Amino acid sequence: MNKYFGVLFLIAFLGCKSGDKETNKVGEISQETLAKHIERLASDEFMGRMPFSEGEDKTVRYLEEEFSKLGLSPGNGESYFQEVPLVEITGTVSEKMKISSPKGDFDLNFFKDFVALTLKPEDSVGLENSELVFAGYGIVAPEYGWNDYDGIDWEGKTAVVLINDPGFATKDSTLFKGNEMTYYGRWTYKYEEAGRQGAAGVIIIHETAPASYGWNVVQSSWTGAKLNLESDAPVADIQGWVSQDAAKRLFDASPIENKNFNELALEKDFKPIPMGMKASVEIKNEIKRNTSKNVIALLEGTTRKDEYIIYSAHWDHLGIGRPVDGDSIYNGAVDNASGTAGLLAIAEAFKKGPQPERSIVFIAVTAEEQGLLGSAYYAENPVFPPENTVANINMDALKSPGKMKDLTITGFGHSEMDQYATEIAQKQGRYVIPDPAPEKGYFYRSDHFNFAKIGIPALYASGSNEGFDIGADSIKILNDEYSANKYHQPSDEYDPETTDLSGVLFDLQLFYEVGLQLSTENTFPKWNEGSEFKAARERK
Template identity: 55%
Template sequence: MNKTLIALTLGVGLLACTPQQNFQEAYDSINEEGLKARIETLASDEFLGRMPFTEGETKTINYLKEEFQKLGLKPGNGDSYFQEVPLVELTATVDTQMKITGGNAEINLNYWDDFVALTRRVTDSVRIENSEIIFVGYGTIAPEYDWNDYEGLDVKGKTVMVLINDPGFGSEDKSFFKGNEMTYYGRWTYKYEEAARQGAAGIIIVHETEHASYPFEVVQGGWSGANLYLENPDNNMSRCIIEGWISEESADRMFTNMGMDDYDFYPEAKSREFKSFPMNQQLSVGLKNKIKRSKSNNVVARYEGSERPEETIVYSAHWDHFGVGNPVDGDSIYNGAVDNGTGVAAIIQVAEAFTKLNQPTKRSVVFMAVTAEEQGLLGSAHYSVNPIYEPAKTVANLNVDAIRPIGRVNDFSIVGYGQSELDDYAKRAVEKQGRYITPDPHPESGGFFRSDHFNFASIGIPALYGKGATDSEANGKAWGEEQYKKYTSENYHKPSDEYSEDFNAEGVRLDAQVLFDIGYTLANESTFPKWKEGSEFKAIREQQ
């Protein structure tokens, strides 16, 4: 072949695959068959519910490592695909009853049906005896909203009873907390932290399904059996002795027991005139701990950038679920097909799409399957304190969690919409699919604080958590909302979150393609997306 013909052939070859065509071929490679196959594997009984510290973890992290290796991705933590996360596992045996004395009569609350309890203290046993109970409303100190439920109180050695969510719940007044959008003050994690700061011996949160956004069965499953915590030098002795939940019915009994039969504590507690008060009752309960120390693992793989490899886009999805636990309808394996088999399958498919590019992106892209999200975002929390990649050079975090496989939905919901310029990247990618962006349709559930993007945001990294919502193209919004409620009430954090051949993964594919599009765009730019004015994370980024 002469030189002219060779040149012509090479020229045609280059023209045949423009950067846009190269992108489109990779984008189109994300398919429903691959997603469903990976979800089915991750949610199979063989993986034993993917609980950290178990055989299920070993199977899961090795499967993920092998998937990333097969794609040709490099180890993401030096020469390893793993980042060790030191954890302590506490398995509590709780008293069968919580005794409430004082008032008009003694009340015995039954474990599991009426209350659940645990301790973060790494010790063989704990007990609180005849601890005075103080009703502290929402248990919130929020100076920016001129709110302090603990004002004038000394709760040292006492037990506080608090409501879930924050005082803005149900309000359209965005200046009152954030109205119906939950702030961090509404999260159970904050309430436990604040009670400990105030020196309380115990804290019990009153569960109510609307305020919590999930039924009491979710609390029962999450606050029983083995629970994991990050290793702490003080063995968590600074935390309350007992942390627990009680049912709304149990709280009603306690108010009635002090002669407040018709006390409507929700509207009372959100009034600016509300003052916390003693309930003239005492609480006694204890538990024994089985203690196990070990290490779990984040799984990290890296796609190398060609020009600025030190600048990184991080995809995240938690690989863990609840393992083998209390049986529900005869099934004890909490498979976690939707939560979060869908998210892990999505980032593997996105990783595969990047490897199909003929020209590498200018920046690097990291795929991180994190551990112990279900135990309080622990894997990503550990990463935020021990980052592998410099936060100041981490361009963005794109998080994937629990995409419901109900087919194409036209709305793509961003949790924490308005926080960062990543919203604009998502809008462009979504509109290319003929879809549209919507804020979180359930802001009262506090989704921004309930998945791993929160820990990336907490160290200043712009983070996006978005997914298809409820506007089903085939069946309409009302049907989509019904599916959301059905999943939350019947399958969320239960053994029934299982893979089915009936899964319609079209929506999962579309969301994964959106995330690939955003990551590809970011990975070829030289600018960094910013937090928007009013975001609590803006100042953190600007200090880096």
């Protein structure tokens, strides 16, 4: 189905639902509850909520206590916790990445020019004179007839790749998904594919527009302790990024004649290009194995208790890191104390309002900032059967500055969850739009993605385009300011004197009412034709 499906389909859907059982009353989300939990979770007391830290202990105990106070049952047997085994690797990267080239040797400087990490739990991991090979976008996509790794034995070599995918670069709607990022464009995919190809290293070239964030975000997110699930999947020894300026130095130093690497990468018959230079870098590791925790609470349904609606939000942030303007605590007020507080506020509304016929599950997942690890572990080890899970409603980084006219749905067109959200949005006097920046790949950047991968239709939305009292141009300025100066920075803090939560409350009320509507029905929302997640549901 075309993602911008027509009004007639929507009217038909809403019309057929009018005969369903209606909920005559609904609960209300409490702004006092929301504000209280955001302020507490984003306080310095919780130390940036980093997994494997004192901040984690405080956070998960707080959530356990609050769910218990509300009268929700433990969601994992007799426990509120699902243990998530992780390995923490704190790598000390050599200050220089040494580049040898026929045009002269030079160094790239750690943090300024490059960042690097390893997922291999070994004391020391590195590249030693590893041949650099430009691998285009680093994509192997048989359905598009695309293979950027073809024709090279990758053992011992390092792939240098572009971020995003060819559709973004060309805006050609017939190439991949045009301006909409596919999973092939995500950094996670590029690291995974390099491992599958047997490369020793993989280096992504950063560019702000196709990455959708600045070099400062790469610096803050790819340094310090890193977590990963224990896995037998192949991984490259070194995973890294280089700045655009550093990439230019590499290309300028390459002896090959055609320097227009970006254009070369857009050719469908592209083949990997040896760059004629070698790289050396080393990482010395401190390794710690431990278990982090997903926090799970259950409100049992009245009549169909074996069918589940899951609300999710990640409780973690980046902990204590490099100081910025003298502040080293990455509090994560918007990202994602807002969503975690939203779980508690919605749980309270369900307890006070009409009781759901289906069971409602609240999952605060760990290690989203490390690569959606908590939700990935849940997807691999589900507590509630996926085939009995009706839908997922995910909340991440809610920051609307006042009530918003729009409800922007990320992944619009994938499933009937769009129509459920539209019905409630219309009651609120709002209009629904698809994500206006699909090139940023937000559908693959939060925990709903892992629920979708196992076939569970997911809603990921928020008001973000136009306010009732604030115009779209002003909203864009505020969003850009957050992305540039607060996202993954210590400045993402909560100030009760200046923060307007009315828009977040508006969104939460919609999420609550979508779940309440689903809880009264006996059907499951469907994936639309053309969604890559439809097959996973049909296999259940």
